[in-house]
Every structure is written in structure tokens, then in C-alpha cells.
Amino acid sequence: MRAVQIVELSGPESALRAVELPAPQPTADQVLIDVHAAGVAFPEVLQTRGMYQLKPPVPFVPGSEVAGVVVSAPVSGQLRAGDRVAAMCLLGGFAEQAVAPAYLTFPLPDVLDFAQGAGLILNYHTAWFSLVTRGRLQPGETVLVQGAAGGVGTATLQVAKGLGARTIAVVSSDDKEKVARDAGADEVLRSDGPWKDQAKELGGADIVIDPVGGDRFTDSLRVLRQQGRLVVVGFTAGEIPTVKVNRLLLNNIEVVGAAWGEFSIRRPEVMAATHEEVARLIDAGFVRPLVGARFPLEGAVDAVRLLDERGATGKVVLEPRS
Numbered sequence: 001m002r003a004v005q006i007v008e009l010s011g012p013e014s015a016l017r018a019v020e021l022p023a024p025q026p027t028a029d030q031v032l033i034d035v036h037a038a039g040v041a042f043p044e045v046l047q048t049r050g051m052y053q054l055k056p057p058v059p060f061v062p063g064s065e066v067a068g069v070v071v072s073a074p075v076s077g078q079l080r081a082g083d084r085v086a087a088m089c090l091l092g093g094f095a096e097q098a099v100a101p102a103y104l105t106f107p108l109p110d111v112l113d114f115a116q117g118a119g120l121i122l123n124y125h126t127a128w129f130s131l132v133t134r135g136r137l138q139p140g141e142t143v144l145v146q147g148a149a150g151g152v153g154t155a156t157l158q159v160a161k162g163l164g165a166r167t168i169a170v171v172s173s174d175d176k177e178k179v180a181r182d183a184g185a186d187e188v189l190r191s192d193g194p195w196k197d198q199a200k201e202l203g204g205a206d207i208v209i210d211p212v213g214g215d216r217f218t219d220s221l222r223v224l225r226q227q228g229r230l231v232v233v234g235f236t237a238g239e240i241p242t243v244k245v246n247r248l249l250l251n252n253i254e255v256v257g258a259a260w261g262e263f264s265i266r267r268p269e270v271m272a273a274t275h276e277e278v279a280r281l282i283d284a285g286f287v288r289p290l291v292g293a294r295f296p297l298e299g300a301v302d303a304v305r306l307l308d309e310r311g312a313t314g315k316v317v318l319e320p321r322s
Helices: 042-047 121-134 151-162 174-182 195-201 214-222 245-251 260-264 268-283 297-308
Strands: 002-006 016-020 030-040 065-072 084-088 097-101 105-107 142-146 166-171 187-190 205-210 224-232 254-257 291-296 315-319
Touching (some): 084 097, 121 151, 121 205, 121 268, 142 214, 151 205, 151 315, 166 195, 187 195, 205 214, 214 245
Parallel strands (some): 142 166
Antiparallel strands (some): 084 105
16 A cells, blocks of 8 residues: 655655555454545654654654544444544554554544544544633633644634634734634734734633744733633644743633643543534534645645644645545
């Protein structure tokens, strides 16, 4: 089968290579999937440099999230050959076939195409976990989202709207402003402008969801209302910020970590419960993953580089069968 491997830890330009490999062989508790779309996410950028916490020996096939058609599944489960699914395979997604644990494989609703399915689990489970489990979102609260045009950002806007929140998006360009509005942002602010002051003029935020980090972090704290929560999701800006805790004390605010994968992936009951909530929002019309760019499998370098250069909007996917 055709696949893409990381063959060295030198960055997207030289680390990724198209190869031919034997098809993966599923174990008794795994699902074998014909991959129609593979999600590309920031962890793959980090993996090309050996900077992600998951460090398999090279060469290896990256790709944590896929959507496609079941080839085979455990007899004791609910999935059958021919079913459309979205799955977390953790590794191996950049290929024509992949295997995923059965408990991380979910039916893909007919209303979503495969590319949307490849952006469903990682981003939308992260959004739910960040907003509800860690952020304790209540209907009517205001959520400010940093990096709001990216995969996690657009997912967070949609989930927040589905849960009855008012949303403020922070983005860096006109194109990204359009994406954030398409994802349901009530207000859009520009990161290269006085967004902090503008957010405060809008009344501030009860929750800030921050997958960016870097120099926006302190200003994100400043826009929080009393008893507000800043939820740390990641550091796509590269710099890991620090906080002076007197800011937390004076305003009765919190900084909360949201490591969805670390918490959820080994807890099948958590994954299932979260997916039920996301499915409910799909049925209600709130969740529709935004696909920003589609590449053939051989375009993996371009796809990963797009994320590395902060040019991505929505979900970036590879389509091995296009």
C-alpha cells in the first residue's frame, strides 16, 4: 500500500517520504480501515522534529486521525465491513489503510463527508473537553477563542455555540476572519490590533480557550471576568508562557490545563460519553467540521508545512484515494 513515513527528525521538508509498505494487520481488538481521509494536525509538525511526546523510532507512519470504510472489525463489536467510520489510530493514518482500536472508532454520520470525519474526533473531543470538562462552561457565558480559524479553534466555536455560549474569535487575517464567522463567531477581533481592549469593551470573557500560547497569554488573562477560566490547550506559537500568580489571586481567575488525549484515550467510557455529546451537536446542526485544505497522500509535505507556517484554516486533510 502507499503510505508516508517520517524517516528522519529534520522538519517537514525533509522528514516525510512517500513509500510502499505492507498493509497493516489488525489485532483482535482493532478495526482495519480503508482510509479516505487522514487528518493533519500540529502533533505531526512536532513529530517531524522529534518534539512531540509520542516518539516512536524512525521510520514510522504518522497520522493520528482518519475517516474511511471498515474492512474488518472485531466480531464482538457493533462495527461491520462496509461501515463509514471516523477513528483515532494514534499512528499510521498517512496511508491507504490503517488500524485503530475498536473503542476509538465511531460511526460517521451520513451528513458528514470523509474529510469532515477526519477532523471530528481530535478537534471536537478536545473542544468539548476544554469547554465542559475543564472549563465548566455554562449556557449564556462568553467564550473567547485564540487561533479561532484553525482546527481546534473552529471546533471550539461550533461546540460553544451549540452549548448556548456567546463567542469571540481572535484571528490574524481577513481570510481567517471569514472562517471564524463561518464557524459561528459572534464577534471577531484581529490579533495584530488592540484585541485585548476590544474584548474588554465587549464585556470580557468567562472562558478563554488558548491553543496558541506565546505572547497573547498574559493579555488573555486580562480579558477574563471575575472567576474566569483560561484553558490551556497547546502552544502553536512555539513559546510556552508563564503566569504571575498574583494575577490569579487579585481577580479570582484560574489557569486550567486541557490535555484531552492524555486524559481520555485510555478511558473508553470517557471517549464514548464525549462522542455521544458531539453526535448530539451534529444532529442538532451545530457541528460541521470545516475543511480548509485537501491534499493527495503525496502532498503530505505541503500539508504539514501549511500548518508549520501558520497558514492553515479549519482542518487540513490528506485524501489517499482521491
